[in-house]
Amino acid sequence: MSLLEIEGLGLRIGNVTVLEEVTFAVGAGEIVGVIGESGSGKSMTALSVMQLLPQGASCTGRITLAGRDVLAMKERTLCRVRGKEVGMVFQEPMTALNPLQTIGDQVAETVLIHERVGRAEAMSRAAEALARVELPQDRFPLGRYPHELSGGQRQRVGIAMAIALRPSLLIADEPTTALDVTTQAEVLRLLKRLVQEDGMGLMLISHDLGVVAGMADRIVIMRQGRVMEEGRFGALSHPYSLKLVEASDHVPEREGQAGEAPLLEVRDVVREYATPRQGWLGKPGVFRAVDGVSFDVRRGENLGLVGESGCGKSTLTRAILGLEEVQGGTIRLDGQPVFVGHRPNRDVRRRMQVVFQDPYGSFNPRHKVGRLVAEPFHLLDDAPTGEAREAAVAEALESVGLKAEDAGKYIHEFSGGQRQRIAIARALIIRPELIILDEAVSALDVQVRAQILDLLAGLSDRLGLTYLFISHDLSVVRNVTDRVLVMQDGRIVEQGGTEEVFTRPRHAYTRQLIAAVPKLPRSA
Amino acid sequence: MRGALIFGACLSAVFAGAAVLSFLWVPYDIEALDIANKIQPPSAAHPLGTDHFGRDILSMIMVGARTSIAVALVAVGIGMGLGVPLGLAAAARRGSWLDEVISRGNDLIFAFPSLLIAIMITAVFGPSAVNAIIAIGIFNIPVFARLVRGAAMSLWTREYVLAARVAGKGAVRISWEHILPNVANLLIVQGTIQFSLGILAEAGLSYVGLGAQPPVPSWGRMLADSQTMISFAPHMALFPGLAILLTVLGLNLMGDGLRDLLDPRLRRARQ
Numbered sequence: 189m190s191l192l193e194i195e196g197l198g199l200r201i202g203n204v205t206v207l208e209e210v211t212f213a214v215g216a217g218e219i220v221g222v223i224g225e226s227g228s229g230k231s232m233t234a235l236s237v238m239q240l241l242p243q244g245a246s247c248t249g250r251i252t253l254a255g256r257d258v259l260a261m262k263e264r265t266l267c268r269v270r271g272k273e274v275g276m277v278f279q280e281p282m283t284a285l286n287p288l289q290t291i292g293d294q295v296a297e298t299v300l301i302h303e304r305v306g307r308a309e310a311m312s313r314a315a316e317a318l319a320r321v322e323l324p325q326d327r328f329p330l331g332r333y334p335h336e337l338s339g340g341q342r343q344r345v346g347i348a349m350a351i352a353l354r355p356s357l358l359i360a361d362e363p364t365t366a367l368d369v370t371t372q373a374e375v376l377r378l379l380k381r382l383v384q385e386d387g388m389g390l391m392l393i394s395h396d397l398g399v400v401a402g403m404a405d406r407i408v409i410m411r412q413g414r415v416m417e418e419g420r421f422g423a424l425s426h427p428y429s430l431k432l433v434e435a436s437d438h439v440p441e442r443e444g445q446a447g448e449a450p451l452l453e454v455r456d457v458v459r460e461y462a463t464p465r466q467g468w469l470g471k472p473g474v475f476r477a478v479d480g481v482s483f484d485v486r487r488g489e490n491l492g493l494v495g496e497s498g499c500g501k502s503t504l505t506r507a508i509l510g511l512e513e514v515q516g517g518t519i520r521l522d523g524q525p526v527f528v529g530h531r532p533n534r535d536v537r538r539r540m541q542v543v544f545q546d547p548y549g550s551f552n553p554r555h556k557v558g559r560l561v562a563e564p565f566h567l568l569d570d571a572p573t574g575e576a577r578e579a580a581v582a583e584a585l586e587s588v589g590l591k592a593e594d595a596g597k598y599i600h601e602f603s604g605g606q607r608q609r610i611a612i613a614r615a616l617i618i619r620p621e622l623i624i625l626d627e628a629v630s631a632l633d634v635q636v637r638a639q640i641l642d643l644l645a646g647l648s649d650r651l652g653l654t655y656l657f658i659s660h661d662l663s664v665v666r667n668v669t670d671r672v673l674v675m676q677d678g679r680i681v682e683q684g685g686t687e688e689v690f691t692r693p694r695h696a697y698t699r700q701l702i703a704a705v706p707k708l709p710r711s712a
Numbered sequence: 713m714r715g716a717l718i719f720g721a722c723l724s725a726v727f728a729g730a731a732v733l734s735f736l737w738v739p740y741d742i743e744a745l746d747i748a749n750k751i752q753p754p755s756a757a758h759p760l761g762t763d764h765f766g767r768d769i770l771s772m773i774m775v776g777a778r779t780s781i782a783v784a785l786v787a788v789g790i791g792m793g794l795g796v797p798l799g800l801a802a803a804a805r806r807g808s809w810l811d812e813v814i815s816r817g818n819d820l821i822f823a824f825p826s827l828l829i830a831i832m833i834t835a836v837f838g839p840s841a842v843n844a845i846i847a848i849g850i851f852n853i854p855v856f857a858r859l860v861r862g863a864a865m866s867l868w869t870r871e872y873v874l875a876a877r878v879a880g881k882g883a884v885r886i887s888w889e890h891i892l893p894n895v896a897n898l899l900i901v902q903g904t905i906q907f908s909l910g911i912l913a914e915a916g917l918s919y920v921g922l923g924a925q926p927p928v929p930s931w932g933r934m935l936a937d938s939q940t941m942i943s944f945a946p947h948m949a950l951f952p953g954l955a956i957l958l959t960v961l962g963l964n965l966m967g968d969g970l971r972d973l974l975d976p977r978l979r980r981a982r983q
Binding site: 509511532534537538541542544545546549550551552553554555560563564565566567611614 | 870871872874875876877878879880881885889890893894
C-alpha cells in the first residue's frame with residue numbers, strides 16, 4: 189500500500205466537472221510528477237488531497253493517506269493532517285508568506301499549531317527547519333522579514349514551513365515556476381535532497397516537462413481533469429504525452445536567410461536610474477540597469493537575448509523601443525537614431541513593434557479587437573481609414589490564423605494563445621521590419637507555445653521579419669534563434685551563434701545558466 | 713447585495729423625482745404664508761404638517777430637494793471636472809514636478825477642516841447657495857484627484873499602455889483612451905458617495921445659515937428653524953431630518969452596490 193492513494197477521484201464544483209476518474213499513488217520516498225496544461229486539473233487534485241477546495245465542491249471516489257480515508261475525515265481531523273502529515277509548497281513565493289511576520293515566526297507557527305511546545309522550543313525547531321533548507325542561522329537569522337530575501341530564498345522559507353514537522357507527504361504546486369532558471373535548479377535539488385533524507389513522498393506539480401522529467405520517479409500526465417497516462421518518463425507512449433514531449437522541445441521550421449547588413453545597431457548603451465536618496469540631505473544614488481551594451485541585429489535574423497530577472501533586458505527593450513531615453517550610447521535602426529533631440533523618432537518607431545509576455549494584460553479590456561489591433565496605425569501619417577482600415581485589420585487577423593469577424597469581439601472572448609495571436613496581429617499591422625518578442629511565449633502552455641513559434645517562423649519567412657527574441661527560457665531560445673546574447677547585471681557577457689554558445693559556452697555565467705536548464709532526457 | 717443597490721437606487725430616485733416634480737407642481741405655494749394654519753401636525757390637507765409660518769412641509773421638502781441636489785451635483789461636478797484631469801496628469805507624469813505640485817496641493821487642501829473653510833468662504837463672500845457650491849466643490853477636487861492618480865498609476869504599468877506608447881501615442885491620448893475608461897467605474901462609485909456627502913455638507917451649511925438664503929427652502933435651514941419648537945412640534949424637525957437621512961442612505965447604498973456591480977473582481981467573488 190502506498191502512502192497516498194487516489195482512486196477514481198471525481199470533483200465537481202457547482203455544475204462543472206473538474207476531475208473525473210483520477211487514479212494514481214505516491215509512495216514513501218517517491219517523487220511523482222503531475223504534468224498538465226492549464227485547466228488540466230493538476231492543482232485541483234492537490235487541493236482535493238488537502239481538502240482545501242473552493243466552496244460548492246464535492247468529491248467522489250477515494251483518497252487514502254497512510255491507509256486513512258481523507259474524504260471521510262471531519263474538518264478537525266483534517267486540520268491535524270494539514271501541515272503535520274501533508275505539507276504544501278505554493279507557486280508564488282511573493283504572496284505565500286505574510287510580509288509583516290518574520291520568517292522564524294512563520295515557520296514556528298506550523299510547529300505551534302500542531303504540537304504542545306513552548307515558543308522557545310518552536311523557534312529552535314524553526315531554526316532547524318530553515319537550516320535544512322540551506323538558510324543557516326548565521327546568515328539568515330529568524331528575525332528576517334520576507335522582503336529582505338530574494339525570490340529563491342523566500343521559496344526556501346515556504347519549503348521550510350512545509351517540512352518543519354517532517355510530513356510524510358509533500359505537495360509542491362509549481363514550486364519553481366516563478367523563479368529564475370539557476371534558482372530553479374537549486375530549489376529542485378533541495379526538494380530532492382529533502383525527499384531522500386526524510387523518506388517523504390513528493391507530489392511535484394508542474395506544467396514544465398523538463399522540470400519534472402529529470403527528477404520524478406514516475407510521471408502522471410493529466411488533461412481536462414483526467415489522467416491520460418502514468419509511467420516512467422522514458423516509457424510514456426500515449427499520443428497526448430508524446431505530443432506534449434514534442435511540443436516542449438519544439439523546433440519550428442525556418443528558411444532562415446539572415447543577411448549580413450545590420451538592421452538595429454546598439455552601441456555602448458547606458459541606462460541609469462536614480463535610487464532613493466539616503467536621508468533628507470543625502471544624494472540620490474545611481475543604479476546602472478544597462479551598462480555599456482553593444483550589439484547588432486542583422487536583417488532577417490532571429491536574435492536571442494537571455495538573462496535572469498533583473499539583468500536589465502526589459503530596460504534595454506524599452507530603450508530600443510524609444511520609450512525611455514538612454515543616458516549614454518546610441519541606438520540606430522537602419523542608420524536612423526531612435527531618439528532625436530530627446531523626442532522619440534516616429535520614422536524609426538513605425539518600423540518596429542513589440543509583443544509582450546502577458547496575454548491577459550496587454551489589451552485594454554474595454555476596446556474591441558478591431559480597435560486594439562489598429563492601434564499602431566497612430567504611428568502612420570497616412571493611416572488608412574474606413575474600409576481600408578477594416579481590410580487591413582482583417583488581413584492582420586487572418587495572417588495570424590484568426591478570422592476577420594473576430595475584430596468585432598472583446599478581448600475576454602479569447603484564450604491565452606489566441607490573445608497572443610492578436611498581439612502579433614497588432615504588431616504586424618503597420619508592417620514593421622523588427623519585432624521585439626519580450627517573453628512572448630513564456631506564459632503559454634507548451635502546445636500553444638509550439639503553435640505560436642511556428643506562426644512566428646512562418647511570418648518571418650513570408651514577410652522578411654527580423655526578431656529580437658527576449659526570454660529567460662533558454663530551451664526556447666536555443667530552438668528558435670540564429671544568434672544569442674547573454675546578459676548579466678546590465679552587461680552582455682557573451683554573444684555568438686546559438687549552437688556555438690550552447691555547446692561551447694565560454695563565459696562562466698553562460699555555463700552556469702546552461703547547466704541549470706532542466707533538460708528532457710534524449711532517450712524519450 | 714443586489715437588493716441593497718435596488719433599494720438605494722429607488723430611495724435616490726424618489727427624492728430626485730420629488731425635486732423634478734417640484735418644478736411643475738407642489739401641493740402649496742411655499743412663499744405664501746398662512747399664519748392661521750401654522751404648526752399643524754400632519755393631516756389630510758398637509759400630509760407632513762405645516763411650519764411656523766403655516767407653509768406646507770411636504771412642499772418645502774420637495775423644493776428643498778432641488779436645492780440639495782443642485783448644490784451636491786454641481787459640487788461633485790467641480791470635483792470631478794478638475795480633480796480627474798489633475799489626477800490623470802499626475803499619474804502620467806509620475807515623479808515629476810507636476811506630480812509633486814498636484815499631490816502636495818491635494819495634501820494641502822486635505823489638511824484644512826472642510827466645513828470650517830466652507831464657513832470662511834461664505835463668511836468672506838457672503839452666504840449664498842453658489843458660494844456653498846464652490847466651497848463644497850473645492851474639497852471634492854483632491855478626493856477625485858487622489859483616487860484617479862492612484863488607480864491610473866497602476867494602469868500605466870499595464871502592458872496595453874506600453875503597447876499604446878509603442879504605437880506612438882502621447883500621454884494625453886493614452887489617458888483619454890486607455891486610462892479614463894478603466895477608472896470610470898471607480899469614479900461612478902466615488903461620485904455617488906461624494907454626492908451624498910455634498911448633500912450633508914449643504915444641509916450643514918444651511919443649518920448655520922450659510923447655505924441657500926430665504927425664501928429658497930433648504931433641508932438644513934428647516935432643521936434649524938424647527939429647533940426651538942422641537943418640544944411641541946416634533947414633525948417640523950422630523951421630516952426634513954428624515955429627508956436628509958434617507959437621501960444619504962439611498963446614495964450610499966447605491967454607491968456600494970454599484971461598486972460591487974462594476975468591479976469585476978468582486979463580481980467574480982460573489983459567484
